[in-house]
Amino acid sequence: MKLWYSFIKELKLSSKSWYFYIELGMAIVLLLVLLFVVPENFDTKSKEYIYLDLPQVVRDRFRDNLLEEDLDELSQKVEVEANNTIYAAELYETVESNIYLLDSMEALDAFSNSERVPAVHVRVNEDNQIVQTYYLQGYETQKLKNLLLVFQNSKAGHDVIEDYRDNIVVKSIYQDAEPLSDKENILPVFLTFNGSLMSLFIIAAYIFLDKDEGIIKAYAVTASSVWHYLLSKIGVIIITSIATTLIVTVPIMGLQPNYPVMILFLVTSGFFAASLGLFLTSYYKDIVQAFGALYIVIVILIMPNISYFTPSWDPDWVKIIPSYVMLQSFKEIISVNGNMSYVMLASLGFAVLGMDIFILANYRFKKTLTL
């Protein structure tokens, strides 16, 4: 019962605190940004500017090839601007890129020099061979240059490369899971940092506030245990994180996520993060002294974000950072046919780790009540 009374008291105190409303407010702001600012999918198509300095016959054949790849098999007459000059162009929209056929070398120079985008000059040399000259910007990697060479050779009809390319089969590892849209893909980052990891910092703020007011000492000389006090704080923080998570997730994802598993994961990961926050705060008198440690923790926890948005960078050491597991778990939770076994295992891991750290934190707090 004492734990319950402490929890109710903490809930009342939170409802009278700015932190609580800042968290709810931030969740609403993020929801609005996701709803009205972030597009469903980012436009990742590359733009290519090409000038076909070719005889009419060859040019027509080139155009026909482009039309075959065009999404609606129709080109569009458009006007493009470079260096404050408007140029006429034909736009071919393929799956991977928007290709602009320019009508003069002057236009090509303008795009290459002032807009600093890759441009291609296609011409026929004295031996009647097609020569493609790429105007790059100088910062392109050797890998990209090699890829362009491979691409051009395959275009030029080198059968071996073309056959090899055509025989490549791309398979999704999780064939059952449907990919998330770009907007949905941002959500796990928010859920990880606001839903789980903010518990670490918010509890630190609450504890230092109480330390400043001497509240912990007053609690410690009652017949209630210090762990009641600590756990009631964690409980309130988890309730807040569930509320903020639902504020953002429900309008964006509807009924797609597995909500029971999401709440379970928020509870376990929040418990882990808050226990870690408690453990850290037990070493310091105030937030100023703790700032160095908190800063290091923030930097470490941000690392997995790089891996999340750049999957090619995924070293093993990043995978043991808790926020990596949180990001992946939230991604599975909101995905159609996500891997719930992974999430359940992660929940179990966070619950066990959280409990261990909580026991340590409780021990530390009992030892440092006069700090």
Added chain:
Amino acid sequence: MIKVKNLFHSYSNDEKYAVNDISFQVEKGEIFGFLGPSGAGKSTTQNILVGLLQLQKGEVEVAGYDVKQIKNKMFNKIGMSFEQSNVYNKMSGLENLEFYGKLFDVETRDPMDLIRMVGLDGKEKIKAGEYSKGMKHRLTFARSMINNPEIWFLDEPTTGLDPAIASNIKDIIKEQNEKGVTVFLTTHNMYIADELCDRVAFIVDGKIRLIDSPKQLKLKYGEKLVEVEYYKNGELLKESYSTVVEEEKNKLIEVIGSNDIQTMHTKEATLEEIFIKVTGRGLV
């Protein structure tokens, strides 16, 4: 009620002891004053007694419980009023007391009775954060009585209070003591100690220099003189007479019998003077 034997405490876990081999006992129903200047080891000792600091070396028993292995049940018998007010600022005075009342396993007092006792009635629904320093102090003091403690630890209970309220607080302490509550009073205010305590301990540099009753201390260290102010032939005279030397005793009787006495005081040493005499240190 309190037994302390060979208690040591070091904050740096070395030989620099903030509390250095102290022993004392506090009997049931006694008001025991723990007196000393800042940094003498008063708060360290008190914090060990109530479990806020872990016992490192020595034996401590409070209300029959060994402090080495503190049980939550022990706190049902203990009340603690802190020097620094530590109440929930976002809760009203009444809410503060109601909440703390729920944290004990024994029958607790009516929060409104306590509010009235410390003169906060009419302000019980105001947030504690809006209270003055003195009001917060009174709320902290009231909270320490919520569980009807058998042992009451008071850390500078009248600090920062105006004389009228301080007097009210002293009356409450006396009243509770008359009901059988044992009081452990930590202070550097010798006047309140003199007024309230059955026995006092002087602590300096982590060591207890002396334990005795204020009365005994005054008898032992005070000068045995009576100071008299009287009119003789229209002139106001002021003289001191020894109550020990026979000749002066007779003079005193003569002065009292044949003159118009204005004032007459025994000239006792104050506790503060005795403290300085015994320890060679001031109280600041």
